[in-house]
Structures are given as C-alpha cells and as structure tokens.
Amino acid sequence: xxxxxxxxxxxxxxxxxxxxxxxxxxxxxxxxxxxxxxxxxxxxxxxxxxxxxxxxxxxxxxxxxxxxxxxxxxxxxxxxxxxxxxxxxxxxxxxxxxxxxxxxxxxxxxxxxxxxxxxxxxxxxxxxxxxxxxxxxxxxxxxxxxxxxxxxxxxxxxxxxxxxxxxxxxxxxxxxxxxxxxxxxxxxxxxxxxxxxxxxxxxxxxxxxxxxxxxxxxxxxxxxxxxxxxxxxxxxxxxxxxxxxxxxxxxxxxxxxxxxxxxxxxxxxxxxxxxxxxxx
Amino acid sequence: xxxxxxxxxxxxxxxxxxxxxxxxxxxxxxxxxxxxxxxxxxxxxxxxxxxxxxxxxxxxxxxxxxxxxxxxxxxxxxxxxxxxxxxxxxxxxxxxxxxxxxxxxxxxxxxxxxxxxxxxxxxxxxxxxxxxxxxxxxxxxxxxxxxxxxxxxxxxxxxxxxxxxxxxxxxxxxxxxxxxxxxxxxxxxxxxxxxxxxxxxxxxxxxxxxxxxxxxxxxxxxxxxxxxxx
Numbered sequence: 137x138x139x140x141x142x143x144x145x146x147x148x149x150x151x152x153x154x155x156x157x158x159x160x161x162x163x164x165x166x167x168x169x170x171x172x173x174x175x176x177x178x179x180x181x182x183x184x185x186x187x188x189x190x191x192x193x194x195x196x197x198x199x200x201x202x203x204x205x206x207x208x209x210x211x212x213x214x215x216x217x218x219x220x221x222x223x224x225x226x227x228x229x230x231x232x233x234x235x236x237x238x239x240x241x242x243x244x245x246x247x248x249x250x251x252x253x254x255x256x257x258x259x260x261x262x263x264x265x266x267x268x269x270x271x272x273x274x275x276x277x278x279x280x281x282x283x284x285x286x287x288x289x290x291x292x293x294x295x296x297x298x299x300x301x302x303x304x305x306x307x308x309x310x311x312x313x314x315x316x317x318x319x320x321x322x323x324x325x326x327x328x329x330x331x332x333x334x335x336x337x338x339x340x341x342x343x344x345x346x347x348x349x350x351x352x353x354x355x356x357x358x359x360x361x362x363x364x365x366x367x368x369x370x371x372x373x374x375x376x377x378x379x380x381x382x383x384x385x386x387x388x389x390x391x392x393x394x395x396x397x398x399x400x401x402x403x404x405x406x407x408x409x410x411x412x413x414x415x416x
Numbered sequence: 417x418x419x420x421x422x423x424x425x426x427x428x429x430x431x432x433x434x435x436x437x438x439x440x441x442x443x444x445x446x447x448x449x450x451x452x453x454x455x456x457x458x459x460x461x462x463x464x465x466x467x468x469x470x471x472x473x474x475x476x477x478x479x480x481x482x483x484x485x486x487x488x489x490x491x492x493x494x495x496x497x498x499x500x501x502x503x504x505x506x507x508x509x510x511x512x513x514x515x516x517x518x519x520x521x522x523x524x525x526x527x528x529x530x531x532x533x534x535x536x537x538x539x540x541x542x543x544x545x546x547x548x549x550x551x552x553x554x555x556x557x558x559x560x561x562x563x564x565x566x567x568x569x570x571x572x573x574x575x576x577x578x579x580x581x582x583x584x585x586x587x588x589x590x591x592x593x594x595x596x597x598x599x600x601x602x603x604x605x606x607x608x609x610x611x612x613x614x615x616x617x618x619x620x621x622x623x624x625x626x627x628x629x630x631x632x633x634x635x636x637x638x639x640x641x642x643x644x645x646x
Contacts, residue, residue, distance in 0.1 A: 151645070180646055189489070189644045208640050212496040213417075219646050223486040226430045236426065240418050240494060279494055291646070 166332025
C-alpha cells in the first residue's frame with residue numbers, strides 16, 4: 137500500500153458568484169486521508185477535482201502527480217468513488233443488480249462476502265425503487281468497495297447508513313489494503329479511519345496534518361460530570377458538550393476517581409476542530 | 417476494464433425493460449400504416465413520420481440513455497470509463513432503433529413505396545444524431561427538451577420553408593437545399609420529386625449521413641470534456 141500524494145497550488149473554483157475554493161494550497165501524503173469541514177466548506181469540490189469531474193478555475197491540483205481533469209484514464213484505472221447519495225438508473229431487483237455487479241467487477245467471491253457481511257440478503261428480493269435511502273446507499277458503497285481499484289474516494293458515504301452497517305464498513309476499510317480519501321463532517325469517523333487530515337472552512341484551508349502532529353501535546357477531551365460542573369481545570373474551549381483541557385493523564389485519572397469527570401481521552405482531531413470553531 | 421458488451425447490456429436493459437418500448441413500437445406501426453393506408457399520397461407518411469413517429473421514438477430511446485448527473489456519476493464509478501459509456505449508449509440506442517427501422521421499411525415495401533426507405537432511414541439517423549448529442553447534458557429534462565425541439569421542429573421548419581418557396585414559385589439555392597437534406601431528408605426528397613429542390617438526392621443523402629455521423633462523433637469525442645458537479 138503506497139501513500140496517496142495530493143498537491144494543490146492556489147486552487148480556485150467558482151460556482152456562479154459563489155467561491156467554492158479560495159486559492160487553496162497544500163501538499164499532503166497519507167494512506168488514509170480525511171477531508172473535514174462543514175457543509176459548503178469545499179470538500180466535495182476538492183474530491184470532484186481529484187476525480188476529474190471538475191476543473192479548477194485557477195491553480196492546479198494533482199493526485200500522485202497526475203492532474204485528474206487532464207487524465208481521466210488514470211482515474212478510471214486507479215480510483216473508485218462513492219458520493220453521498222447514489223441513484224440507480226432503473227428499477228430492477230436487488231438480486232439482479234448484485235448479479236450484474238458480480239459480472240462487472242469480476243470479483244464474485246468478494247461481492248458475495250460483502251453481500252453477506254452487509255446483510256444485503258434481507259432485502260435482495262426487493263426492487264431498488266422500493267428501498268430506503270440507506271439500503272440504496274449500501275448498494276452504492278458495495279459497488280465501490282468491491283472494485284479492483286486500489287484507491288477509494290468516499291464523499292460522506294455513510295450518512296444514511298445505520299450504525300451496524302457503518303461499523304461493518306469501517307472494519308472492512310480498516311482491514312483492507314486499500315488507500316482512501318474520505319470527505320466527512322464526522323470527527324469520530326475521520327479519527328477512526330484516517331491518519332492524515334485536511335480541514336476546510338468556507339473554501340479555505342484551515343489545517344492539515346497527521347496523527348503524530350495531533351497527539352504531540354497534552355491536550356485532553358474531557359466529558360464533565362453534569363452534577364459537578366467545576367472540574368477544577370482550565371478549559372480551553374468546549375465543543376459538543378465536551379471540554380478541551382490541558383493537563384496530564386494522572387490529573388484526569390484523579391478527577392475520574394473523584395467523579396468530577398466521567399471520562400477523558402486525548403483531544404486529537406476534536407482539539408483542532410474546536411480551535412477552528414473558536415476562531416471562526 | 418469493464419467489457420463494452422456488459423455496458424451495452426446495461427443500457428439496453430434500461431430501454432428494453434420499459435413496457436413503453438412496445439407501446440412506442442405500436443404507435444409507430446399504427447401511424448405509419450394508417451398514413452399510407454388511409455391516404456392516396458405518400459406525403460402523409462412523410463409528414464406523420466417526420467413530426468410524430470420519429471420524434472416520439474427518439475425521445476423514448478433517448479430517455480433510456482439520458483442521465484441526471486447523480487446517475488452519471490454512479491455509472492461512471494461502475495463502468496470506470498467515460499468513453500466506453502458514451503460508445504455503449506450510442507450502440508444501445510442504435511440497437512433499439514433497428515426494430516423500428518425494420519418495421520418502417522417493411523411497411524414501405526408493403527405499400528410499394530420502397531424508394532422512401534433510404535430517406536426515411538436517413539431522417540431517423542439525423543434524429544438519432546441529435547438525440548445522441550443531447551445525451552451530453554447532465555440533466556434528463558434538458559436532454560429530452562433538446563431532442564424534442566430539434567427532432568420535431570427542424571423537419572417542420574424545413575417543410576414550411578420549402579412550401580413557401582413552392583408557393584412563390586421559387587427554387588431554393590444550393591445552401592438551403594443542402595440544409596433541407598441535412599435536417600430532413602424525407603421532406604427534401606419529397607420536394608425534390610415535386611421539382612422544388614434541384615440538388616440530387618444522392619448528394620443530399622451523403623450530407624445528411626455525414627452530418628448525423630458528425631453529431632454522434634462529437635458526442636463520443638467530447639463527452640469527457642464536460643464537467644459534472646456532484
């Protein structure tokens with residue numbers, strides 16, 4: 137498994153008067169990269185450019201030295217992708233689609249394994265137009281991860297999926313030897329699956345880095361005990377009802393024993409994200 | 417790499433699995449048969465085919481290959497080649513046109529109008545070219561609207577234009593005559609027989625064949641130049 141290398145230089149993209157990406161420059165290397173950001177931050181635009189679906193209006197962006205929008209063949213031979221909501225062109229039975237997929241992908245055993253793992257059997261006799269959006273999305277994800285291509289681009293692919301299916305796909309992705317790039321809003325998902333991160337906000341690059349850089353200092357994410365609001369530590373900021381504090385593991389263990397906090401862990405990506413929220 | 421035959425099968429399935437396909441075939445047969453059976457002139461056949469049967473066929477077949485952007489992206493991921501997808505769409509649409517072409521030709525032979533086979537096939541081929549090029553849109557609605565507009569309005573305009581020339585006792589110049597063959601070989605042929613157009617149909621047919629082929633080629637060659645915003 138080789139690293140994915142993305143290099144962006146002054147990438148700009150407009151949709152009408154809206155600036156989707158504003159002269160973004162970064163260079164990042166990693167096997168599993170997360171692109172994080174709120175709605176409209178530019179995640180899908182970057183993914184689309186890396187897939188060659190869109191061209192930048194200014195600057196250039198390349199993956200492994202290849203400008204995808206100039207070399208579709210390279211993308212077609214190396215990358216499989218999945219966007220937030222898949223749509224099927226016609227209404228056939230799920231079992232017929234799986235049969236087609238076995239033929240198209242030429243990987244019968246993998247498709248069968250994933251069908252059973254993702255519990256697709258339970259709705260394989262239904263027609264695709266009768267499926268829920270989550271079930272439809274499972275088929276889309278299945279068609280992507282069953283591909284022979286080594287790089288996967290996943291743009292918020294799990295947003296309609298239930299927690300059980302999600303965890304099975306997480307396990308598959310973590311144990312597979314595929315490299316991938318995920319665009320997501322979920323800090324937990326990014327932390328669980330990826331080792332390298334790009335964080336965007338309103339078309340601007342906010343932060344980029346890897347796991348080592350994230351866990352370099354003594355910043356912890358603390359879940360306070362609501363009955364004892366004073367946890368006796370300097371809170372840097374709060375995010376999603378959690379405190380981001382500085383300290384060491386000994387101090388936090390002591391607070392857990394005293395029931396002042398319910399739990400704590402290294403702040404990781406949440407720390408960076410909290411800082412962004414504070415700054416913007 | 418996914419085999420071309422598999423992609424063609426996928427698009428054929430979209431078109432053929434629709435029960436509307438049989439209905440469209442029936443409409444074409446009925447309209448063409450009725451236009452020759454109930455009328456003493458073959459003009460009704462040309463008129464009905466040009467503004468009803470052929471455009472209906474094109475819109476129906478087109479709706480089987482036109483795709484909204486989310487489906488285009490899904491299929492691009494599935495088949496992993498823009499070029500192969502566009503070639504497959506054209507081939508699948510062409511295969512779907514074949515039964516209609518055969519029925520059309522058989523009806524003409526049955527009524528002893530075999531000389532209309534070539535211009536009617538070419539008229540359908542021109543509409544096929546317009547339909548293929550319309551598939552370049554990322555929106556089914558836009559593609560269908562364009563196909564309807566061009567496949568229905570162009571022959572009608574040519575008919576109106578040549579009728580005006582005829583009523584004024586004038587003959588269109590070579591450019592207008594060529595355009596008539598480009599957009600509606602059937603009407604151009606009719607007006608040639610009537611002595612309004614002097615351009616030899618053989619040249620006209622060549623123009624329309626080259627024009628339709630050109631439209632199909634543009635679609636195949638330029639399909640990967642267009643951006644798709646997810």
